[in-house]
Amino acid sequence: MQPLFDDARGLRPGPESGPAADGIRGPQLAVAVDDPRRLRTIATAAAQARVGGCTDGARATHWYFGSEFCEHLFPSRAALQRGVATADRDGLTLVLLTPVANDALIERIEASTSELPRHAEIVVNDWGVARRLRAADPDRILIAGRQLSKTIKDPRLPSPAWLAPFASGYANDAFHRLLRRLRIARVELDVPPFATATTFEVGGFAVSAWVPYGYVAKGRICKIGSTSQVRAAKFSPGGRCRRECRRVSEIDAQSPAPAATPVTCVGNTLLYRHGKAESAAVRAGVDAGRIDRIVVGED
Amino acid sequence: MRVTAPISRLEEIETLAAAGADEIYCGVVPDEWIARFNSGAVNRRLFGNLRGLEALRDAIDRAHRHGRSLFLVLNAPHYGAAHQRALLDLAQRFRDFGGDAVIVADAGLIAELHERVEGLRVHLSSVAGCRNSAAVEFYRDLGVRRVILPRDVTVGEIAAICANAHDLEIEAFVLNDGCVFEEGLCHSIHLPAKLGGPICLDRRTPRYVGRHGRGIPERLGAELDANDADYRDWLWYRFGCGFATTAKGHPYGPCGLCAVPQLAAAGLASVKIAGRERSTAQKVASVRMVRAVVDRALRGEDREAVRRFAVSIRGVEERCRTGYMCYYPEVRAGVP
Numbered sequence: 001m002q003p004l005f006d007d008a009r010g011l012r013p014g015p016e017s018g019p020a021a022d023g024i025r026g027p028q029l030a031v032a033v034d035d036p037r038r039l040r041t042i043a044t045a046a047a048q049a050r051v052g053g054c055t056d057g058a059r060a061t062h063w064y065f066g067s068e069f070c071e072h073l074f075p076s077r078a079a080l081q082r083g084v085a086t087a088d089r090d091g092l093t094l095v096l097l098t099p100v101a102n103d104a105l106i107e108r109i110e111a112s113t114s115e116l117p118r119h120a121e122i123v124v125n126d127w128g129v130a131r132r133l134r135a136a137d138p139d140r141i142l143i144a145g146r147q148l149s150k151t152i153k154d155p156r157l158p159s160p161a162w163l164a165p166f167a168s169g170y171a172n173d174a175f176h177r178l179l180r181r182l183r184i185a186r187v188e189l190d191v192p193p194f195a196t197a198t199t200f201e202v203g204g205f206a207v208s209a210w211v212p213y214g215y216v217a218k219g220r221i222c223k224i225g226s227t228s229q230v231r232a233a234k235f236s237p238g239g240r241c242r243r244e245c246r247r248v249s250e251i252d253a254q255s256p257a258p259a260a261t262p263v264t265c266v267g268n269t270l271l272y273r274h275g276k277a278e279s280a281a282v283r284a285g286v287d288a289g290r291i292d293r294i295v296v297g298e299d
Numbered sequence: 300m301r302v303t304a305p306i307s308r309l310e311e312i313e314t315l316a317a318a319g320a321d322e323i324y325c326g327v328v329p330d331e332w333i334a335r336f337n338s339g340a341v342n343r344r345l346f347g348n349l350r351g352l353e354a355l356r357d358a359i360d361r362a363h364r365h366g367r368s369l370f371l372v373l374n375a376p377h378y379g380a381a382h383q384r385a386l387l388d389l390a391q392r393f394r395d396f397g398g399d400a401v402i403v404a405d406a407g408l409i410a411e412l413h414e415r416v417e418g419l420r421v422h423l424s425s426v427a428g429c430r431n432s433a434a435v436e437f438y439r440d441l442g443v444r445r446v447i448l449p450r451d452v453t454v455g456e457i458a459a460i461c462a463n464a465h466d467l468e469i470e471a472f473v474l475n476d477g478c479v480f481e482e483g484l485c486h487s488i489h490l491p492a493k494l495g496g497p498i499c500l501d502r503r504t505p506r507y508v509g510r511h512g513r514g515i516p517e518r519l520g521a522e523l524d525a526n527d528a529d530y531r532d533w534l535w536y537r538f539g540c541g542f543a544t545t546a547k548g549h550p551y552g553p554c555g556l557c558a559v560p561q562l563a564a565a566g567l568a569s570v571k572i573a574g575r576e577r578s579t580a581q582k583v584a585s586v587r588m589v590r591a592v593v594d595r596a597l598r599g600e601d602r603e604a605v606r607r608f609a610v611s612i613r614g615v616e617e618r619c620r621t622g623y624m625c626y627y628p629e630v631r632a633g634v635p
Binding site: 035038100101102103105106126127128129130131132147150151152153154156157158162164165166167168169171172173174175177178192215216217218219220221223224226227228231232233234235236237238244246247248249250251252263265266270298299 | 339487522
């Protein structure tokens, strides 16, 4: 896999902006790190990279912790307590990532919120999780995760003409009304191929953009998570794993995607890495005032 | 428990009704849609749709003459504002024709239909990926009357959802069509082969790399290679044993026939046969298989006897025993 901040991949700093250049505040910088021991390293690297117009020397303000793609990676109560302590130590706002859930996991997610400080935020990727958490706490800050915001994000598409029949759901008023009904505070977006600044206009909601990866598809069946199971138990819904995805990712040795956007697989999720066009779109979204938070994901 | 089956041609309605389908679903591409959007992307499938509103009206009439319900799929994962306005008009026409329910995935569209198309019954598509009781409540708030669960849920999870669903109906997959990914969480297009083909066929050539600058231990590397070999087998089963049928024309999988008694006991309202794009012969064979198993379950036959019968239909017990052909592998043949 490419290093997190590889200039050749288009994640190099853009033109100067922010307080050092023009007195305008840049976007918030957040890091998504699953292991607290890497938090400071990643946060420092993210700040130095000035992704999407974050100024040199800007510091990360938010830490995304948990998992939005896998039910097995939702943190235990003890891990969450350690995460809260780490965030407090480093002066970061904790943002808890939650995945699509079954009934049992929803109970765990709801119970875990009692461990979170009031200012912590929760990313929901399941309408059921959103409904349950909002009913339990009218004031909790809820964020609509990437799995609730639908659009085509296939990195193999040769031109934007292919997208014409499949309009994005982001700009739809009916979607915005649902978000308001649940008092969603923010919307998280990937950067799809052929994005422009207007891609990030979502009914006046605060918008975060994830870099340098977007997700194309995810399954509940997890290939790598089946590694430790006997053959008869592999590739089943809900099967247990050894969290191999924390140690190993998979790249397609013969990816059909354009060279700038190789497809990689982490656990049950297929991802594409941004090319220069996607990085430019993030910058344009920031400059247009439509993106106010950059979430930097790990390699 | 009802048997819900797909059609793509009008004449299939009578044929599938005779074979044992209780409910029929279809897609339609109106001429006005093509003229306006220069595309046939009205629903999740570009192919396997009826053409034109007259065909839709005819389908409803034919289904009702045979005492069957007819549902219309409007089940793309997302629509733009212009498409949504056109769908509201299409849904009104469908209701006025006497159609029984629309099958929808986009939560925003569901909310709009509930507010703007009075008297229209809405079923939640499996594409929405509703996987828990709280999500069922969310969609109930939007006026949904039936939830079609996605693939890759367990029988236990279905039972829990049914127990909490009260008057809302639950439907689950029983036969045909698998995917590696969750439909509602797939943001790709089934591209032509020269551009890589459907991403869900998962024909990637894997190469594993250690994360965070670490290597891969030798033992884990060997396990990953062995796992890949099993995965290639699973893919073959997942896609209908190489997109094949038995000599008698029975489709292979994915299949949930062994689980029908448990699903019936859980209170499932209907079982879904997928495959609008399949041939008429395959659809008929599918409906007959499911009907025969459902009838035995509803008569209260012993679960193990029903399971033995289900496995006997294709006569390939060794494939059934792998569990790789199953929607619900926890109740497959050979597992106590």
